[in-house]
Amino acid sequence: MTSPLDLADAHPGPAFTVTLDGREIQALPGHTVAAALWAAGVTSWRTTRAQGRPRGVFCGIGVCFDCLVTVNDRPNQRACLLPLNPGDAIRTQDGTGHDA
Numbered sequence: 255m256t257s258p259l260d261l262a263d264a265h266p267g268p269a270f271t272v273t274l275d276g277r278e279i280q281a282l283p284g285h286t287v288a289a290a291l292w293a294a295g296v297t298s299w300r301t302t303r304a305q306g307r308p309r310g311v312f313c314g315i316g317v318c319f320d321c322l323v324t325v326n327d328r329p330n331q332r333a334c335l336l337p338l339n340p341g342d343a344i345r346t347q348d349g350t351g352h353d354a
Contacts (some may be wrong), residue, residue: 270340287333288321297340299323299333300347323347
């Protein structure tokens with residue numbers, strides 16, 4: 255099977271580790287939070303306020319706010335726009351991401 259990196263002739267730097275709710279995930283330089291989570295098989299990382307429905311990437315361009323996640327204790331970060339750095343701590347987010 256051909257890798258997307260091969261198709262794009264991409265040569266990213268070495269992978270690094272971030273965490274999602276304490277679970278280690280590998281990311282590549284330039285990955286957004288959403289890209290790294292998708293690559294790890296995670297498609298939902300937030301629940302809605304009213305009904306607790308799962309959410310992940312919807313628009314992928316930072317318009318819809320479905321992909322909100324908490325990164326390094328900062329709630330409401332758009333996963334589709336936020337580039338990752340080594341050691342970033344990602345947490346799934348319930349509702350607004352603020353303690354009630």
